[in-house]
Amino acid sequence: xxxxxDLAQQVGVKPACTALGVSRASYYRRQRSTLSLSGAVxxxxxxxxxxxxxxxxxxxxxxxxxxxxxxxxPPVIYTSLLDEGIYLCSVRTMYRILSQENEVRERxxxxxxxxxxxxxxRAVKSNQVWSWDITKLKGPERGTFYxxxxxxxxxxxxxVGWMVAAVELGQLAKQLIEETSIKQNVxxxxxxxxxxxxxxxxxxxxxxxxIDLGIxxxxxxxxxxxxxxxxxxxxxxxxxxPEFPQRFGSIEDARVFCRLFFTWYNTEHLHSGIAMLxxxxxxxxxADQVIKKRSETLAAAFIANPSRFKRNPPVPKTPxxxxxxxxxxxxxNGLLESTEDIPVESSTLGETEVVMLESxxxxxxxxxxxxxxxxxxxSHPSAPTHEEDDQINRMIDxxxxxxxxxxxxxxxx
Numbered sequence: 001x002x003x004x005x006d007l008a009q010q011v012g013v014k015p016a017c018t019a020l021g022v023s024r025a026s027y028y029r030r031q032r033s034t035l036s037l038s039g040a041v042x043x044x045x046x047x048x049x050x051x052x053x054x055x056x057x058x059x060x061x062x063x064x065x066x067x068x069x070x071x072x073x074p075p076v077i078y079t080s081l082l083d084e085g086i087y088l089c090s091v092r093t094m095y096r097i098l099s100q101e102n103e104v105r106e107r108x109x110x111x112x113x114x115x116x117x118x119x120x121x122r123a124v125k126s127n128q129v130w131s132w133d134i135t136k137l138k139g140p141e142r143g144t145f146y147x148x149x150x151x152x153x154x155x156x157x158x159x160v161g162w163m164v165a166a167v168e169l170g171q172l173a174k175q176l177i178e179e180t181s182i183k184q185n186v187x188x189x190x191x192x193x194x195x196x197x198x199x200x201x202x203x204x205x206x207x208x209x210x211i212d213l214g215i216x217x218x219x220x221x222x223x224x225x226x227x228x229x230x231x232x233x234x235x236x237x238x239x240x241x242p243e244f245p246q247r248f249g250s251i252e253d254a255r256v257f258c259r260l261f262f263t264w265y266n267t268e269h270l271h272s273g274i275a276m277l278x279x280x281x282x283x284x285x286x287a288d289q290v291i292k293k294r295s296e297t298l299a300a301a302f303i304a305n306p307s308r309f310k311r312n313p314p315v316p317k318t319p320x321x322x323x324x325x326x327x328x329x330x331x332x333n334g335l336l337e338s339t340e341d342i343p344v345e346s347s348t349l350g351e352t353e354v355v356m357l358e359s360x361x362x363x364x365x366x367x368x369x370x371x372x373x374x375x376x377x378x379s380h381p382s383a384p385t386h387e388e389d390d391q392i393n394r395m396i397d398x399x400x401x402x403x404x405x406x407x408x409x410x411x412x413x
Contacts, residue, residue, distance in 0.1 A: 001030050052089060060088050061097055074098070116221040121192055121325040123155040126283045127184050129325070130160065130193045132177070133231035134168055134200060137254050138247045146254045149173060151180055154194075154230045155323045156283035157271050159262050160184055164255045170203025177206065181213055188214025194325060196220045196228050227326065237265070275317035282319055291316055 007016035074094035123129040132151040151161040161180030195201040220227030294316035302313035
């Protein structure tokens with residue numbers, strides 16, 4: 001463009017742009033932007049002949065500041081003076097003068113939404129960070145829904161607890177979280193549980209329970225779905241399954257589907273986010289044996305046909321050593337850079353900083369399955385026996401308002 005400018009000074013703009021194949025519109029636009037950045041446009045621009053003189057401008061400003069008109073808008077001032085046979089300037093000129101004096105703003109203070117802190121959670125073992133959420137399942141008719149509560153371990157992607165209910169209540173969420181933490185042998189100070197800002201997630205019942213259990217509570221920022229990615233991804237996996245129906249015929253139908261799905265998801269689904277391992281394998285520390293077996297198979301294949309591989313023998317993928325929700329950026333020194341704290345609720349329901357534990361107490365829960373191998377909510381490790389299954393799958397009467405018929409829910413952990 002500089003060449004075009006030099007040539008235009010000698011032969012004119014149109015011949016220069018035609019010779020160099022430059023659009024004249026682009027040339028003029030570039031010239032205007034250059035002058036604007038340098039300040040030459042405003043510096044060399046003459047004062048418009050229609051503009052008020054300094055004395056007239058000051059007189060208008062004094063009237064706008066007068067006790068009579070100090071709290072009135074320029075259109076009201078203009079009209080009032082006009083009715084009295086006085087014309088000073090246009091309404092737009094009044095606004096222009098006030099703007100130059102930085103006196104144009106909202107008369108009332110506008111609400112400013114608080115700056116919510118980005119949650120930054122890290123897990124290096126199972127049962128360090130859980131994510132939970134509630135999704136709706138379509139019922140038999142339009143407008144009818146069932147509520148699916150799911151608690152997920154973000155490190156292993158293992159579904160540690162789930163429940164299908166006819167309503168969304170903090171009482172049901174409290175009972176599910178409490179019994180799931182007992183099943184997973186969670187101790188005080190070990191676990192952080194993350195969720196969005198739904199009514200059940202922020203209910204006083206759930207908050208009090210987490211304080212009693214010594215579980216740190218973390219919430220997503222409002223209207224930011226990326227802060228709870230693991231639960232959202234798990235719901236998508238479920239709803240994109242070919243056997244997922246458009247609608248469920250009844251709540252029992254939804255529970256039967258969820259029993260089969262979560263059994264498959266935990267014990268058979270090869271998850272791409274954890275090196276194609278099943279969530280159960282990683283959650284219960286069986287990944288080393290599976291990866292070792294894969295390594296032996298690949299090593300044997302390399303020895304049998306080394307020409308099929310380039311340079312080095314193939315190596316199986318390994319699961320990530322740490323899993324983050326909103327991982328901080330790394331600095332040049334390799335350190336994690338974060339200017340934000342993690343909002344959680346302490347025993348006083350205030351906000352403190354989350355410090356993740358590096359170790360998880362050993363679990364002594366054995367691997368148990370149904371004796372008859374029947375698939376269901378208790379067919380994965382740490383599942384209850386038949387006697388316990390009857391107790392766990394009991395019908396819960398939630399705390400409902402008066403004159404409202406009680407509706408039942410079933411949960412499974």
